[in-house]
Amino acid sequence: MNRKFLLALFIFCSVVFELSAQNTDSVTVRKIYTYSLEKGKAYEWLDALCNQVGHRLSGSEGAAKAVALTKNLLETERHCKVYLQEVMVPRWRRNDVEKLGVTMGKYQTSVRICSLGGSIGTPTEGIQAKMVEVKSFGELDSLGKKVAGKIVFFNIVFDQSYISTFDAYSVAATYRYNGAKSAAKYGAVASITRSMTTAMDNNPHTGSMGYVDSIKKIPACAVSTQGAEFLSAAIKNDASLMLDLKMNCETLPDTLSYNVIAEIKGSEFPDEIIVVGGHLDSWDVGQGAHDDGAGCVQAMEVIQTFKALGIKPKRTIRVVLFMNEENGTRGGKKYAEIAKEKGEKHIAAIESDAGGFTPQGFGSECIDSTKLIRFQNYSQLMKPYGLHNWSESWGGVDIGPLKETGTLLIGLVPDSQRYFDYHHSMIDTFDKVNRRELQLGAAAMTSLVYLLSEHGVEGGK
Amino acid sequence: MNRKFLLALFIFCSVVFELSAQNTDSVTVRKIYTYSLEKGKAYEWLDALCNQVGHRLSGSEGAAKAVALTKNLLETERHCKVYLQEVMVPRWRRNDVEKLGVTMGKYQTSVRICSLGGSIGTPTEGIQAKMVEVKSFGELDSLGKKVAGKIVFFNIVFDQSYISTFDAYSVAATYRYNGAKSAAKYGAVASITRSMTTAMDNNPHTGSMGYVDSIKKIPACAVSTQGAEFLSAAIKNDASLMLDLKMNCETLPDTLSYNVIAEIKGSEFPDEIIVVGGHLDSWDVGQGAHDDGAGCVQAMEVIQTFKALGIKPKRTIRVVLFMNEENGTRGGKKYAEIAKEKGEKHIAAIESDAGGFTPQGFGSECIDSTKLIRFQNYSQLMKPYGLHNWSESWGGVDIGPLKETGTLLIGLVPDSQRYFDYHHSMIDTFDKVNRRELQLGAAAMTSLVYLLSEHGVEGGK
Numbered sequence: 017m018n019r020k021f022l023l024a025l026f027i028f029c030s031v032v033f034e035l036s037a038q039n040t041d042s043v044t045v046r047k048i049y050t051y052s053l054e055k056g057k058a059y060e061w062l063d064a065l066c067n068q069v070g071h072r073l074s075g076s077e078g079a080a081k082a083v084a085l086t087k088n089l090l091e092t093e094r095h096c097k098v099y100l101q102e103v104m105v106p107r108w109r110r111n112d113v114e115k116l117g118v119t120m121g122k123y124q125t126s127v128r129i130c131s132l133g134g135s136i137g138t139p140t141e142g143i144q145a146k147m148v149e150v151k152s153f154g155e156l157d158s159l160g161k162k163v164a165g166k167i168v169f170f171n172i173v174f175d176q177s178y179i180s181t182f183d184a185y186s187v188a189a190t191y192r193y194n195g196a197k198s199a200a201k202y203g204a205v206a207s208i209t210r211s212m213t214t215a216m217d218n219n220p221h222t223g224s225m226g227y228v229d230s231i232k233k234i235p236a237c238a239v240s241t242q243g244a245e246f247l248s249a250a251i252k253n254d255a256s257l258m259l260d261l262k263m264n265c266e267t268l269p270d271t272l273s274y275n276v277i278a279e280i281k282g283s284e285f286p287d288e289i290i291v292v293g294g295h296l297d298s299w300d301v302g303q304g305a306h307d308d309g310a311g312c313v314q315a316m317e318v319i320q321t322f323k324a325l326g327i328k329p330k331r332t333i334r335v336v337l338f339m340n341e342e343n344g345t346r347g348g349k350k351y352a353e354i355a356k357e358k359g360e361k362h363i364a365a366i367e368s369d370a371g372g373f374t375p376q377g378f379g380s381e382c383i384d385s386t387k388l389i390r391f392q393n394y395s396q397l398m399k400p401y402g403l404h405n406w407s408e409s410w411g412g413v414d415i416g417p418l419k420e421t422g423t424l425l426i427g428l429v430p431d432s433q434r435y436f437d438y439h440h441s442m443i444d445t446f447d448k449v450n451r452r453e454l455q456l457g458a459a460a461m462t463s464l465v466y467l468l469s470e471h472g473v474e475g476g477k
Numbered sequence: 478m479n480r481k482f483l484l485a486l487f488i489f490c491s492v493v494f495e496l497s498a499q500n501t502d503s504v505t506v507r508k509i510y511t512y513s514l515e516k517g518k519a520y521e522w523l524d525a526l527c528n529q530v531g532h533r534l535s536g537s538e539g540a541a542k543a544v545a546l547t548k549n550l551l552e553t554e555r556h557c558k559v560y561l562q563e564v565m566v567p568r569w570r571r572n573d574v575e576k577l578g579v580t581m582g583k584y585q586t587s588v589r590i591c592s593l594g595g596s597i598g599t600p601t602e603g604i605q606a607k608m609v610e611v612k613s614f615g616e617l618d619s620l621g622k623k624v625a626g627k628i629v630f631f632n633i634v635f636d637q638s639y640i641s642t643f644d645a646y647s648v649a650a651t652y653r654y655n656g657a658k659s660a661a662k663y664g665a666v667a668s669i670t671r672s673m674t675t676a677m678d679n680n681p682h683t684g685s686m687g688y689v690d691s692i693k694k695i696p697a698c699a700v701s702t703q704g705a706e707f708l709s710a711a712i713k714n715d716a717s718l719m720l721d722l723k724m725n726c727e728t729l730p731d732t733l734s735y736n737v738i739a740e741i742k743g744s745e746f747p748d749e750i751i752v753v754g755g756h757l758d759s760w761d762v763g764q765g766a767h768d769d770g771a772g773c774v775q776a777m778e779v780i781q782t783f784k785a786l787g788i789k790p791k792r793t794i795r796v797v798l799f800m801n802e803e804n805g806t807r808g809g810k811k812y813a814e815i816a817k818e819k820g821e822k823h824i825a826a827i828e829s830d831a832g833g834f835t836p837q838g839f840g841s842e843c844i845d846s847t848k849l850i851r852f853q854n855y856s857q858l859m860k861p862y863g864l865h866n867w868s869e870s871w872g873g874v875d876i877g878p879l880k881e882t883g884t885l886l887i888g889l890v891p892d893s894q895r896y897f898d899y900h901h902s903m904i905d906t907f908d909k910v911n912r913r914e915l916q917l918g919a920a921a922m923t924s925l926v927y928l929l930s931e932h933g934v935e936g937g938k
Contacts, residue, residue, distance in 0.1 A: 053637045177514050215912075374835070374892050376863075400640070404865040431835050431892060450895050451676075452895075
């Protein structure tokens with residue numbers, strides 16, 4: 017045999033091998049989708065998490081129950097090592113007083129409110145003050161000290177013109193997080209935020225807010241979109257209207273909680289770890305169905321599907337249900353801290369935290385741009401499943417701390433249209449989740465984990 | 478000036494003109510989306526159609542009310558010529574008796590049913606017979622005359638493994654349409670079909686069925702998916718179980734109804750017509766919200782948006798709300814017949830009849846393949862709005878009869894995951910429609926009509 021022949025033979029064999037691998041991959045991805053749509057357990061697990069546990073703010077009884085339930089469900093799979101990772105979490109409690117009275121001359125009424133997570137309460141007798149409506153931080157700054165002694169109402173309308181609702185949310189959410197301290201800087205006594213939602217209804221949406229040590233802490237709450245429209249009309253009608261705000265939420269000392277972890281060791285490259293997860297905590301209203309029960313059960317389904325289809329991953333798969341995404345990211349930080357201490361090599365981390373809606377693709381980020389380019393190779397295999405969006409964007413809050421060590425961070429991108437109708441409110445409940453939409457997300461995540469476990473971050477070889 | 482310079486000047490001007498046109502188009506499309514998401518009326522019109530009118534089967538009082546309501550709504554736009562086009566439609570009535578009793582030894586129960594559209598009723602005293610369950614036409618054929626005197630139960634499970642639920646529906650729907658005649662051929666006395674739905678619940682789904690003159694007509698109904706699971710379990714438990722079927726649906730003589738049409742004359746090419754529509758009739762259960770109230774109000778929004786933004790189309794725009802898609806397509810056929818008689822030139826027809834869910838693109842079909850290729854040129858302008866699916870496929874039932882004259886047929890393709898949960902059932906109601914998802918579909922249709930009205934079917938110049 018001459019060298020030319022050997023070279024030709026080598027090329028031929030490589031091509032055959034390449035085609036064969038691609039064929040195996042596409043067959044396996046198809047099997048994963050069929051299994052997930054027909055027999056997957058994500059939907060029934062979400063039912064249990066929502067209807068047996070319900071909401072589960074870090075440090076609450078619900079959070080402890082959620083840890084126990086998901087640990088138990090993962091253990092019944094008998095296919096993986098399940099363990100808890102200790103993490104100290106903040107402990108904020110809403111308690112039972114949330115009241116906003118409105119007095120216009122002789123007319124009195126009240127508006128539904130929802131304390132913002134992390135807020136202090138009011139004195140027991142409440143805060144009685146006039147209201148100032150502003151439409152931006154710029155307007156607040158131009159009013160300056162004129163808001164002293166008053167309650168500032170940030171009436172920021174959620175911008176419906178964005179195609180992705182997350183773009184509108186990121187603009188509005190800064191008012192929820194920074195509203196109280198911005199108003200307190202000028203002497204305001206409390207702040208009210210219009211709920212960040214695409215819906216026009218009477219459900220106030222909570223979410224985190226923050227203080228800084230240098231500025232006096234004032235109470236902060238949200239009103240619903242209908243409540244905001246009412247307040248805005250009322251102040252135009254009667255500039256001297258009086259508010260009476262009563263809240264008794266409080267922050268208690270940090271408490272012990274856990275990340276729930278399930279692991280299947282890789283058969284060929286056990287030291288190369290792929291994380292897939294969502295966050296187990298939720299806000300303390302509704303059931304945290306889309307945010308982020310959906311992401312948790314989708315990640316759990318990876319383990320379940322691998323077992324059902326007899327897939328033995330070449331690399332180590334670690335399902336992580338992170339604690340405390342909503343008000344501290346302590347779970348994500350702790351996970352990355354321990355991974356660093358142990359010198360673990362995380363090649364990729366995938367997070368689902370944008371709701372259990374029809375998946376449209378994966379966003380990705382990495383400090384090593386070559387990995388991002390290679391990651392795109394997987395898109396061809398997954399486009400037949402409606403996964404058309406493979407833009408470079410954001411991975412997720414919980415996996416974020418893994419970025420600095422060069423981990424490829426990947427976020428599931430579902431359809432965003434309904435997410436903020438429910439987000440952080442009492443209507444984020446199990447009945448808002450469609451079985452097929454949720455299962456398609458689980459199948460997308462499982463397929464991607466499979467491909468990464470076969471080929472690493474070199475991309476779709 | 479020499480010829481080379483003139484040529485260069487010409488090319489330069491062409492490029493500037495081209496870029497300028499593209500820029501104008503992208504600005505207008507963005508304006509259409511912003512308007513539709515912030516101020517569009519499709520959602521409030523659908524509320525009126527569903528909650529003031531409700532379901533509206535051809536020939537029913539509801540259908541007459543829907544014609545009056547939509548004509549009135551379009552006339553208030555004062556921007557277009559609104560008229561009715563007469564069409565004779567079939568008139569089938571469900572009436573008030575729909576009952577399926579099940580006797581197993583001493584145990585008696587009943588299962589919810591829904592007569593299939595077009596079915597005859599049973600004798601007043603009902604049909605008492607044994608049941609045979611089949612899983613396919615092949616199984617029915619192999620049983621042959623053994624089903625004589627019995628009720629055939631087509632227990633065809635909706636195939637959840639398809640990514641587009643329409644693919645599963647097209648497989649299953651043949652059993653609904655052809656089940657009765659296939660069973661009657663072997664002497665069966667009635668047929669029952671498992672509902673064609675992605676959901677596991679107790680809502681039976683109706684839909685059209687057909688007879689042929691050469692085979693005896695037998696009654697046909699649907700059971701819910703839970704009902705089907707029950708019947709299947711029951712027959713395994715007791716092969717001699719008896720059914721007692723009572724239905725009093727009937728077919729009355731054809732009656733007069735209407736297509737509702739609104740037209741804006743084109744400023745430059747008034748003889749080139751672009752049709753955009755949905756179907757105004759629905760099945761006689763639920764509110765016909767997704768099927769196809771959504772398509773109607775999205776088409777109506779084209780007129781409304783053009784008026785609000787001051788867009789004067791170069792080509793003639795005709796919004797057509799077709800009557801009788803569900804059980805005869807008489808409206809679509811009549812429209813095409815009259816268009817042919819008048820020698821009208823329809824360059825394109827767009828239909829929305831797959832639900833008011835997040836739009837994913839447009840399917841297209843045409844006997845002139847060059848138009849299909851040119852049509853793809855529009856995709857680049859619309860991909861930023863999530864419209865990634867531009868496959869060659871199917872336009873729609875109502876616009877179908879326009880195909881033979883070379884019209885480019887285009888169907889809006891929305892996310893399909895939830896559609897068959899509701900389709901043809903009592904839960905296809907207004908509350909199942911998300912405002913943003915519906916409005917995005919309206920914006921997609923309006924944008925496409927705008928582009929076609931500017932550039933014809935030459936594609937995105």
